[in-house]
Amino acid sequence: MEFRKRIEWLTRVGLLLFIFTAVAFLSAVTTIRIAIRSHEVAMPNLVGKSVTDAQSALDKLHLGLRVADRVYDKTPAGGIVRQSPSPTVSVKEGQFAHVIVSLGPLQVTVPTVEGASLRSARIALLQAGLQLGEVTAPYLDNQAADLVLMQAPRPGTQATNPHVNVLSPLGPRTASFVMPFFIGLNATEAQRALTSAGVSRIKITPVPAMQWPAGTVIDQSPAAGSRLSVDGPAEIKVAQPASGDVGSN
Numbered sequence: 001m002e003f004r005k006r007i008e009w010l011t012r013v014g015l016l017l018f019i020f021t022a023v024a025f026l027s028a029v030t031t032i033r034i035a036i037r038s039h040e041v042a043m044p045n046l047v048g049k050s051v052t053d054a055q056s057a058l059d060k061l062h063l064g065l066r067v068a069d070r071v072y073d074k075t076p077a078g079g080i081v082r083q084s085p086s087p088t089v090s091v092k093e094g095q096f097a098h099v100i101v102s103l104g105p106l107q108v109t110v111p112t113v114e115g116a117s118l119r120s121a122r123i124a125l126l127q128a129g130l131q132l133g134e135v136t137a138p139y140l141d142n143q144a145a146d147l148v149l150m151q152a153p154r155p156g157t158q159a160t161n162p163h164v165n166v167l168s169p170l171g172p173r174t175a176s177f178v179m180p181f182f183i184g185l186n187a188t189e190a191q192r193a194l195t196s197a198g199v200s201r202i203k204i205t206p207v208p209a210m211q212w213p214a215g216t217v218i219d220q221s222p223a224a225g226s227r228l229s230v231d232g233p234a235e236i237k238v239a240q241p242a243s244g245d246v247g248s249n
Contacts, residue, residue, distance in 0.1 A: 039092055039093045040090045040091065040092055040093070041061045041062070041063065041090070041091060041092075041093060042087075042088050042089070042090060042091075043063070043083075043085045043086065043087055043088065043089045043090075043091050043097060044057050044058070044061065044087060045083075045087035045088075046058075046080045046083045046087075046097060046099055047080050047081065047082065047083060047087075048075065048079055048080065049079065049080055050078050050079060050080075051065070051067065051078060051080065051099070051101060054080055054097070054099065058097060061093070062093040062094060063091065063093065063094070063095055063096065063097060064094070064095070064096040064097070065096065065097050065099065066096045066097070066098050066099070067098075067099055067100075067101050068084075068098045068099060068100055069100045069101075070100070070101045070102070070103050071100055071101075071102065071103060072102070072103050072104070072105065072106040072161060072162060073102040073103070073104070073105070074102075074105055074160075075102035075104075076102065076104060077102055077103055077104030078101065078102065078104075079101070079102045080099045080100070080101055080102070081099075081100045081101065081102050082099065082100045083097055083098065083099045083100075084097070084098045084099075085097065105160070106158075106159045106160060106161060106162060107158070108128055108129050108130060108158070108159045108162075109128075109156060109157070109158060109159070110128075110130070110151075110153045110154065110155055110156065110157050110158075110159050110164060111124050111125065111128045111130075111155065112151075112155035112156075113125065113148050113151050113155075113164065113166065114148050114149065114150060114151055114155070115147065115148065116147070116148055117146050117147060117148070118132070118135065118146050118147075118148065118166075118168050121148050121151075121166060125164055129162070130159060130162050130163070130164055131162050131163050131164070132163070132164060132166065133163030133164055133165040133166075134163075134165040134166075135165070135166055135168055136165070136166070136167045136168070137167075137168055137169060137170050138167075138169055138170065139169065139170050139171065139172065139173035140169035140170075140171070140172070141172045141173075142172070143169045143171060143172075144169075144171060145169060145170050145171030146168060146171075147168060147169075148166045148167070148168050149166075149167045149168065149169065150166065150167040151164055151165070151166045151167075152164070152165045152166075174229045174230065174231055175198060175229070175230045176227050176228055176229045176230065177197050177227070177228060177230075178225060178226070178227060178228075179220070179222050179223065179224055179225065179226045179227070179228045179234070180193060180224060181224035181225075182217045182220045182224070182236055183217050183218060183219065183220060183224075184216060184217065185216070185217050186215055186216065186217070187204065187215050187216070187217055187236060187238040188215070190217050190220075190236050191204065191236070194234055194236075197230065198230040199228065199230055199232050199234050200230070200231070200232060201231065201232030201233035201234065202232065202233070202234050202235075202236070203233060203234070203235040203236075204235075204236060204238060205235060205236070205237045205238065206237075206238055206239075206240040207219070207237045207238065207239060207240065208239075208240060208241070209239035209240070210241065212239035213239065214239055214240055214241050215238060215239065215240075216238065216239045217236050217237065217238055217239075218237050218238070218239050219236070219237040220234075220235065220236050220237070221234065221235045221236075222234070
């Protein structure tokens with residue numbers, strides 16, 4: 001009986017110790033969470049503020065400021081255009097707000113680049129403090145390739161951003177046709193069909209393939225149904241007997 005009572009007493013003591021330890025652990029976790037949350041603040045709205053005013057507002061919240069970039073914008077020079085993190089987002093004290101600052105509106109007259117080559121247009125725009133933007137390059141008949149036909153913004157206008165988009169055709173579309181299915185045909189017939197279509201770059205590749213009759217097309221590129229320019233290239237792989245079979249009866 002004495003032994004059983006001792007075991008029961010030890011069990012009770014162990015259970016109490018476990019409960020006290022669990023409570024202490026949960027209390028510590030809760031305290032840590034409260035401490036972490038107590039050091040979080042809401043990111044203020046900095047857009048439109050000057051860098052100096054933004055820095056002052058962030059200093060009060062123990063946050064920092066970093067200028068990530070400067071761009072031309074309708075916002076007055078020195079004003080903040082964008083920020084990250086966004087306003088109202090919860091951040092920890094000591095975190096930095098990354099901002100993009102305005103250089104003010106772009107005061108540049110767009111030069112004329114229509115009629116110039118793409119290379120000349122790029123140089124002219126760089127000399128004016130601008131950049132070549134999106135280049136639309138369709139195939140157009142009766143139009144020389146690599147010449148600027150249209151531009152936006154129009155010449156002589158005030159640039160609102162540093163990019164000028166242009167239309168510069170690739171010239172007439174190269175003739176093309178749909179690649180036939182050559183596999184199983186004689187290589188001579190396949191080559192004759194390609195030559196008749198105007199394809200000049202034809203590659204014939206012999207491939208050892210005992211299961212096919214010699215001279216038979218066993219593969220092709222592009223695949224049948226693909227559109228092939230007359231400039232090519234086209235490749236047909238032709239079966240040839242294994243080296244040991246050449247000349248055998």
